[in-house]
Amino acid sequence: MLDVLKFKNPRKESSEGKGRIAIDEVSITFGSGADKHVAVETTSIGIEAGEFVCILGPSGCGKSTLLNAIAGYVKPTTGKVDVDDVTVEKPGPDRGMVFQQYSLLPWKTVYENVAFGPKMAGFSRANSGSTANTFLELVGLKKFGSRYPAELSGGMQQRVGIARALANYPSVLLMDEPFGALDAQTRLMMQESLLDIWRKFGTTVVFVTHDVDEAVFLADRVLIMSAAPGRIIEDVKINLPRPRSTDMASDPEYVRARQFCLDTIKAESRRAFEGQNT
Numbered sequence: 001m002l003d004v005l006k007f008k009n010p011r012k013e014s015s016e017g018k019g020r021i022a023i024d025e026v027s028i029t030f031g032s033g034a035d036k037h038v039a040v041e042t043t044s045i046g047i048e049a050g051e052f053v054c055i056l057g058p059s060g061c062g063k064s065t066l067l068n069a070i071a072g073y074v075k076p077t078t079g080k081v082d083v084d085d086v087t088v089e090k091p092g093p094d095r096g097m098v099f100q101q102y103s104l105l106p107w108k109t110v111y112e113n114v115a116f117g118p119k120m121a122g123f124s125r126a127n128s129g130s131t132a133n134t135f136l137e138l139v140g141l142k143k144f145g146s147r148y149p150a151e152l153s154g155g156m157q158q159r160v161g162i163a164r165a166l167a168n169y170p171s172v173l174l175m176d177e178p179f180g181a182l183d184a185q186t187r188l189m190m191q192e193s194l195l196d197i198w199r200k201f202g203t204t205v206v207f208v209t210h211d212v213d214e215a216v217f218l219a220d221r222v223l224i225m226s227a228a229p230g231r232i233i234e235d236v237k238i239n240l241p242r243p244r245s246t247d248m249a250s251d252p253e254y255v256r257a258r259q260f261c262l263d264t265i266k267a268e269s270r271r272a273f274e275g276q277n278t
């Protein structure tokens with residue numbers, strides 16, 4: 001039975017219904033003059049609190065840039081991103097980030113890595129410690145708290161990365177190709193594990209990937225981005241029941257959604273390719 005109280009935010013804010021994202025007429029341009037590059041073309045999209053959304057698109061289309069705008073690492077050139085009606089100006093503890101590279105502090109133990117955020121946020125030592133243990137347990141790594149990151153497999157390190165992000169009690173979890181460096185088998189296990197963690201913790205997730213199967217398996221909605229300059233060209237609802245398991249690959253809804261995504265990407269690549277040749 002799920003112990004919801006375990007995840008009660010010690011900052012004492014209610015996280016109920018939090019994590020709503022509004023991307024409003026956002027465009028992002030890098031450089032100027034001859035070096036000017038439009039990474040994200042004017043895009044508007046809404047994401048509900050607690051939704052699991054995947055952003056799917058080819059390499060270089062602007063996925064990370066759009067995610068970084070939600071995180072507050074990149075400022076939109078036009079438009080704005082609101083999270084729970086507050087315009088994003090900089091990174092904040094309400095938005096946790098998990099990158100492809102595990103980016104753990106190598107000189108700190110697993111436990112210290114997870115306790116670090118709460119400690120920085122001013123939690124007491126006892127509170128940081130119990131928070132770290134709660135989230136290490138959530139990702140199934142409580143036993144490994146005293147290990148150093150280098151002593152863990154890639155999949156385990158990435159689970160520590162997820163625990164570390166969640167330990168700040170974010171209302172939004174932003175994930176940039178988090179399983180891209182893992183082997184296929186580990187990746188499947190991590191996808192199931194992430195859905196389990198999400199079901200228990202209930203945060204909004206925005207997950208970037210270029211892998212169609214990964215997107216369809218995980219998401220409530222798949223937002224497909226065009227080739228550069230990136231904009232969202234499809235918003236695909238995935239009507240698969242939850243909890244999901246990897247044997248759903250033969251479910252007709254899975255097959256339909258997957259084929260639709262593949263066809264969209266193929267048509268888009270053709271359009272981009274022909275555009276380059278005219």
Ligand code: ADP
Pocket residue numbers: 030031037038039057058059060061062063064065066228
């Ligand atoms: P994706 O994550 O979809 O692979 P990115 O968002 O990383 O794509 O990049 C989109 C485009 O914007 C790429 O052409 C990339 O080179 C460019 N870009 C990303 N960040 C910067 C930056 N800080 N300065 C200049 N160009 C950038």
Ligand code: MG
Pocket residue numbers: 063064065176
């Ligand atoms: Mg990227």
